[in-house]
Amino acid sequence: MKPPKFDYHAPPTVDEAIALLTRYGGEAKLLAGGQSLVPLLNFRLSRPAALVDLNRIPGLAYIREVDGHVRLGAMTRQRTIEFSPVVRRRLPLLAEATAFVGHLPIRTRGTIGGSLAHADPAAEYPATLTALGGEVVVRGPSGERTLQADDLFQSYLATALAADEILVEVRFPAMPEGAGFAFEEFSRRHGDFAIVGIAAMVTGQGASCTAARLATAGVGPFPARLRGAEEILERDGLTEAAIEAAADRAATLVDPPSDIHASAAYRRNLTRVLTGRVLRRAIARMGGA
Amino acid sequence: MSDTVLVRMTVNGQPRQGRCEARKLLVDFLREDLGLTGTHVGCEHGICGACTIFVNGEAARSCLMFAVQADGAELTTVEGLTSDGKLHPLQEAFHEHHALQCGFCTPGMLLAALDLLRTNPEPTEAEIREGLAAVLCRCTGYQGIVNAVVAAAGTLRDAVESAPASLRHDALP
Numbered sequence: 454m455k456p457p458k459f460d461y462h463a464p465p466t467v468d469e470a471i472a473l474l475t476r477y478g479g480e481a482k483l484l485a486g487g488q489s490l491v492p493l494l495n496f497r498l499s500r501p502a503a504l505v506d507l508n509r510i511p512g513l514a515y516i517r518e519v520d521g522h523v524r525l526g527a528m529t530r531q532r533t534i535e536f537s538p539v540v541r542r543r544l545p546l547l548a549e550a551t552a553f554v555g556h557l558p559i560r561t562r563g564t565i566g567g568s569l570a571h572a573d574p575a576a577e578y579p580a581t582l583t584a585l586g587g588e589v590v591v592r593g594p595s596g597e598r599t600l601q602a603d604d605l606f607q608s609y610l611a612t613a614l615a616a617d618e619i620l621v622e623v624r625f626p627a628m629p630e631g632a633g634f635a636f637e638e639f640s641r642r643h644g645d646f647a648i649v650g651i652a653a654m655v656t657g658q659g660a661s662c663t664a665a666r667l668a669t670a671g672v673g674p675f676p677a678r679l680r681g682a683e684e685i686l687e688r689d690g691l692t693e694a695a696i697e698a699a700a701d702r703a704a705t706l707v708d709p710p711s712d713i714h715a716s717a718a719y720r721r722n723l724t725r726v727l728t729g730r731v732l733r734r735a736i737a738r739m740g741g742a
Numbered sequence: 743m744s745d746t747v748l749v750r751m752t753v754n755g756q757p758r759q760g761r762c763e764a765r766k767l768l769v770d771f772l773r774e775d776l777g778l779t780g781t782h783v784g785c786e787h788g789i790c791g792a793c794t795i796f797v798n799g800e801a802a803r804s805c806l807m808f809a810v811q812a813d814g815a816e817l818t819t820v821e822g823l824t825s826d827g828k829l830h831p832l833q834e835a836f837h838e839h840h841a842l843q844c845g846f847c848t849p850g851m852l853l854a855a856l857d858l859l860r861t862n863p864e865p866t867e868a869e870i871r872e873g874l875a876a877v878l879c880r881c882t883g884y885q886g887i888v889n890a891v892v893a894a895a896g897t898l899r900d901a902v903e904s905a906p907a908s909l910r911h912d913a914l915p
Contacts, residue, residue: 454786455765455767455770455786456765456767457765458745458763458765459764459765460764461747461764461765461808461810463810463811487806487807487808487811488788488803488806491787491788491805491806491807491808492786492787492788492806494765495767495786495787495805496786496787504764506811508811532800536861555788556791556854556873556875556876557801557854557857557858557861557873557876558791558794558800558801558802558803558854558857558876559788559803559806559876561797561800561801561802562797562802562803562806562807642875643872643875644875644876
């Protein structure tokens, strides 16, 4: 099908984009990469009065290292992130997760800000932002505020952004030197959204674990840290028994939905299996291996 | 005509323009307004990849962009792969290796494969399969397409050293 009619605006500044959002009072949608929104328009599942295209605003696409953080402009394309030397060096988990986002021609257009603001709970970037303890900067009529991942994602496709706010920047603390990391997901077809995905980062020395991070995709209305599983590793160390126990614990921490793609029990089992897999791969990579 | 917009772009090296509604998909603009029917419309939600073209040198779905968004852009469609009436080495390889049957996916498959080879000039067969997963083919079972891309990867690497500039894959827009 073809999209219904809409007013089209391509403002040259963020402030003008915010003014347009205000003017349409919640009836306008922001157009970033369009890889999720345009299908919804084409199928007329979304019928906004107006589209506010962010693609003509200069200065919203960048990758910068600042004070131990990596800052990415909201309109930074997934393809740029995938091939970025800074991301590979400082946020290798983000680089690995990016390769799971759709396909390369999708990543050419898709943006990090768009993916986070769309907040599909099965998507890779919300899980990665959650695992790495990242935050986003949003701007509205009364200025900027910063939202932690936990505060950003509220429910299925729903964030804490107001109708007149725009996500303008994503900030990740750089991963510690030598941190182990892995992203794993299961989907029926390559490039699909995950039925279940798990992002992991592990730091430590030898078998001792100073910090473990595990976050989910696809098993709830928003990504979630698996804190109970992380604690097992931080307490017991990076042994095979601790990995098994953490994976078992992970499966009890999630309350996944049943839908056309998979049953709740299957998703719970995948959570256990994938948690074990990401941990083994992450631990094998520790120390820059 | 007040609710139409003027769209100007470079397609296959030629300046082109037209007027259309803001909601017109880029793929429909290429086909209906510019008469470039080589690019195909399949699923209209970014899954099948038949509409894949190059936007500013990188493969993208032309069903997930509005024509107005391509104002000022440089596009390459399947029609732009030939030069001086000669097939692109990738097209030659598709011909040689029986990489198409009905041909519906072929324009998207060619552009996606070319994008893959430009980001990864020496892909393994597994990497080729992963890259080609961006486009669905319902006829061939993919083996012929994989064989063609393997062959073209070698040809294109050789071409960079010896062929005239027009056949060099890195000389494409």
